[in-house]
Amino acid sequence: MPQLQHISLTQAQKIIVLQQQLHISSKAARGERGVLQSLEHLGYIQIDSISVINRAHHHSLYNRVKGYKEQHLNQLQRSGSIFEYWSHAAAYLPMSAYRYSLPRKLALKNGEQHWFKKDPKMMAQVLAEIADCGPMMARDFASATHTNSGWWDWKPAKIALEQLFMQGDLMVTERRGFQKVYDLSDKVLPADVDRTVPSTAQHCQFLIEQYLQANAIAKAEHFGYLLKGFKTNIKQQLQLMLEQGLIVQLQVGADVYFARAGVEKLLKQKLSRSKVKILSPFDNLLIQRKRMQQLFNFNYQLECYVPKPKRLFGYFSLPILQGQQFVGT
Template sequence: MSDSLSVQQARKLILHSQQLATTGPSRSGSAISATLSAIEHLGYIQIDTISAVQRAHHHTLWNRNPHYDATHLDQLLASKQVFEYWSHAAAYLPMRDYRYSLPRKHAIASGEQGHWYEPDKPLMKAVLKRIASEGPLMAKDFEYRGEKLGEWRSKPAKRALECLYMRGDLMISERRNFHKVYELTERVLGPTVNTTAPTTEEYGRFLIKRYLEANGVGQPAEISYLRKNTKPLIATTLRSMLADGELVQLDVGGNQYVALPRSLALLNTPLARNKLAILSPFDNLLIQRKRMQALFNFDYLIECYVPQHKRQYGYFSLPILWNGKLVARMDCKADRRESHLHILHLAVEPSLENIDGLAHALCKKLPSFMQFNRCTQLSLHKASPNNYLAILRTAFAKITP
């Protein structure tokens, strides 16, 4: 027998768990400590290279910490409080969770789990020896004049570096102009980091608890999303935790979810009234598209991978969260040379009726978003439905960053 939540209650629980429902962290701590706290709570921050607007890892943290600065991640990496590795994708992870990256690393090292690059063991040995002798190196430090290989057109040394990184022999000590700098793992880790591999049971419980702390409610397929070979472990551990009362089962609109019992207290906290967030396509809230469709009735596809003539909304449309709902998407391009933020297309969901309210909320949020993207000018080029264009342009004309 499961308890039930309305879809609206589930959304509220999710948004509080995602730290998108409040007015932001208090000023009692430092800005960088708020950034670390957000990373530790969410469990990971996805790294992405697209720079139509500020990159996704910065954008995601800015939405949780209004005092976020793009130097924070470099500082936290240097102080060994976060590290780079793989979550469901490339990500910054809290160093306190380092030991839970070991099951994947050990599986890749043993050959139990495949890697997108075939290991070249003699080359990997030579690369490792050179880093041990010379210190941190980038892929460009390895000369190669031959043909680059594979889908990503990468040179052999880059492939060797990535194999060594994914299996745990190397870590990323820093980034220079967004390029990875590889170093021996033992020289990156601080002396207090727990390097003991978790037991199978510990690992299963970690994956479940981390997911539910950050996401409020979840299903087995969501918890194991893009985590190879974890589905049976998560299914078994979920059954055990439900039987022990560590989790509760919830019916949400006819679908079954699980949650941590203590998380249900978040339902007593109201959502921040009229709060609007301009989200990255790679924001932790949005990364599972089927989940967004089921729980937020928001059918989202990032179209940068879609041929231009087939795009409906634009190259890099940013979902708009307002009053607890996903109500629009905004395709943006920051022209940093001209300090100009171009809203190429603002598409409003058909379910939204209060366009004036949305325009007002956007006018309050856009100045800080422009500053975040180092822009002082704003242009709106297209809106859908088209009759909203004049309303929105009139509202935006009053914006002063």
């Protein structure tokens, strides 16, 4: 077994920040093309409904893409370049990753419980309505009439929409304001998209490769964040990839991390120590809080979920990154 390469914690921080593309290169693509490239590199951008400063997906992309405009996501979604689904949370994902959403969709379709109990009759009615009428939002069912039973019951219809979305029968074709517009998946998906269901090994390898591409280094527990049933299979795949030379291990202080071979070459790149970024609480860099504490000595909590008397900083304090160091909130 090759000898472990050692890097310092400071070097690890630099590699991670550079790999997260938070310091925009002058050669980086701008605008809509830049957004797509950023999503393909990061693997996802989290969608969040909180809009104190701006919604998380806009905030995170603004920090990474020159010339970012909010309409770019809708344009990419309508063109079939990206899609909405569940990563560790609601997210925009590149269409190139579509096939890796299929295992969860099939599990839900085959009986795995989601947030709500299935109502097959309502789901069939909602699906038929969209097939007949075209793309619809949840609020359209508040006023639409149904031929068999009169007025739609809006709440069950909304739950049915979400279930059909999660199990893959419907997709979001765009958002109007922040409202999802649903259509049949076959009408949304590009003709050439890969619809083959990955094996467990393929899925785990994808999760590992995508995470290292976006985050540079990781421990076994960082892969498959908040995904159920992957822990053992990811560990097995990591060992196989090590044996195949697809990944390596780096020692950072007392801890051992996985990385792609050659990741230390990033240390040759310049990283401004004075440039400041105010990050979204849901930014890809810091969404795994325990990892941030270990690697950046940064203990951050979004306090909108904390009772007011227990808050230290306020309802919506934002992390401040200067160079490769978190300097406050």
